[in-house]
């Protein structure tokens with residue numbers, strides 16, 4: 675326990691401690707702005723401007739990132755006298771239960787070693803290794819702790835820093851869908867995970883990367899195939915593409931779904947595939 679009289683000091687913006695808690699670099703930029711304006715707390719507009727200056731990026735959903743910092747830090751919206759719509763956001767300190775939350779994040783050294791060994795010292799997403807490709811590996815929670823994941827070895831995987839960052843950024847962008855992600859990610863079959871995510875976000879375009887993330891298959895899996903398999907079960911899933919800067923992103927939105935078959939979707943997909951092959955052979959004979 676920390677000394678009751680000494681408040682726990684806040685981590686410096688560039689510190690390892692903060693990086694461990696907040697892997698997303700844009701969210702750390704929001705923290706830096708809050709940290710540097712502790713004496714004279716800023717309103718959301720000013721915070722947004724400073725974050726954009728720091729990162730060189732626009733539209734970072736600063737308000738959402740600020741809210742996510744409240745997992746660990748006390749950042750109350752405080753009305754500013756004399757302004758009709760004025761709130762300032764002082765970074766006051768750690769949240770009272772932050773100690774417990776940071777402890778929860780700690781992975782035992784033995785589990786860390788076990789995980790690296792189990793995955794052959796390779797990134798679970800892209801397969802690259804420190805030895806052959808010079809990447810740095812970090813231990814990632816497959817289902818994040820904030821979404822109900824645990825520190826059990828089955829929930830751990832090595833990811834390269836790049837893939838880990840991409841995953842964190844994607845979660846930060848979909849913070850408002852945390853409930854849907856939490857519900858879907860823990861399910862035992864890949865079609866259930868993808869299907870329940872689409873159902874929770876029915877009618878909305880869901881980016882392919884989010885499907886990959888929730889599917890939790892090795893080497894990014896084959897989401898196109900999984901969606902085809904869901905369609906073979908009678909689901910209607912629309913596909914669209916959208917330009918996002920230089921990238922073209924793929925989106926899927928659910929238009930119609932069927933209830934899950936008895937015995938689970940995986941078994942039903944295998945049955946359908948066998949029937950299709952039998953029909954094919956009969957045609958070939």
Ligand SMILES: [Zn+2]
Nearest residue numbers: 797800834837
């Ligand atoms: Zn990787």
